[in-house]
Amino acid sequence: MVDEATVLHSNSTGRLNQPFHCLAPQNLVADILPPVLIIELLVGLPGNVMALWIFTCRLKTWRANTLFLFNLVLADFLLLICLPFRIDNLFRREHWVFGEAWCRINLFMLAVNRSASIAFMTTVAFDRYFKVVHPHHRVNHMTSTQAGWVAGGIWAVVISLRLPLLTTNLLRQDGNMSLCRSFSSYTVTPLAIEIHNMVFVGEFFLPLLLLLFCSARIACILRQRQLDKEQKVRRAIRVVGLIVAVFVLCFFPGIATGLSAVYIMKVRPRDCLSYNMAAELFSLSIGFTYLNSALDPVIYCFSSSMFRNSLKSSINKLGLVEMRLSRRGSMTSDG
Numbered sequence: 001m002v003d004e005a006t007v008l009h010s011n012s013t014g015r016l017n018q019p020f021h022c023l024a025p026q027n028l029v030a031d032i033l034p035p036v037l038i039i040e041l042l043v044g045l046p047g048n049v050m051a052l053w054i055f056t057c058r059l060k061t062w063r064a065n066t067l068f069l070f071n072l073v074l075a076d077f078l079l080l081i082c083l084p085f086r087i088d089n090l091f092r093r094e095h096w097v098f099g100e101a102w103c104r105i106n107l108f109m110l111a112v113n114r115s116a117s118i119a120f121m122t123t124v125a126f127d128r129y130f131k132v133v134h135p136h137h138r139v140n141h142m143t144s145t146q147a148g149w150v151a152g153g154i155w156a157v158v159i160s161l162r163l164p165l166l167t168t169n170l171l172r173q174d175g176n177m178s179l180c181r182s183f184s185s186y187t188v189t190p191l192a193i194e195i196h197n198m199v200f201v202g203e204f205f206l207p208l209l210l211l212l213f214c215s216a217r218i219a220c221i222l223r224q225r226q227l228d229k230e231q232k233v234r235r236a237i238r239v240v241g242l243i244v245a246v247f248v249l250c251f252f253p254g255i256a257t258g259l260s261a262v263y264i265m266k267v268r269p270r271d272c273l274s275y276n277m278a279a280e281l282f283s284l285s286i287g288f289t290y291l292n293s294a295l296d297p298v299i300y301c302f303s304s305s306m307f308r309n310s311l312k313s314s315i316n317k318l319g320l321v322e323m324r325l326s327r328r329g330s331m332t333s334d335g
Contacts, residue, residue, distance in 0.1 A: 044294030164192030
């Protein structure tokens, strides 16, 4: 996988020492990406803070779906609070000033919470899939304790797959510049980086296939049972459809541009013009990746009637407007 702004290579010992021959400054990225990330931070952070407050202070009953949504909120919140360091890095034309240890931790946090966000988005979609396609399956009767174990298992897997970022020196020197990035091109790629690259690709394609499967099966079941007019089923369709749309919008650009840069680097290594263009597009796609955390609060509203009613109730207490609660009304229902 390619780097966000520059590609370095290593000698036979794996130690980086010279810039790749197609190295070029990415002025467009440094000019465009900071304001984009600032807007995403200003939009996403209040939404996720509000969601955390509702989940922790307003909800009276926790069910499996609610707990999965809470973990999605938590992943997005932790990712967003790491963004200011990347924004500062871009304002400095990618000169990292926070030291080697924080470089590892920052990139680890961004990667872990990106992966966790994808994992819990997929879990929420699967929850809707079972409720529609297999309404009598025991998964639909999962207790909050059991859901907590599932969520804990997801976090354990995600963290273990991203540990290579903590064990590898990711801070590189290019003249007077200190470059902190998780994707680089090596002549001898360390095993830890190979694992990181494979996870980056796999965590897009595997969840995408699962999400498309859920969508297709729900659509087929609706046609067979002629249930397309029932409100609960329509909501399930909207939830899964919204998750698929957000997933593709936010993560496909990074995968497409990253794989394009890898292809150019391996097939046409001397075509610096094409390579630098693909590398710059990959860097710009980071803006789409972090947009996911700003858009996820919409998923919370669509996925849980408890969350919607808690939000409406909180707005009603302000006295500015009067919002009508859903017919399932109390804060003990879900769906």
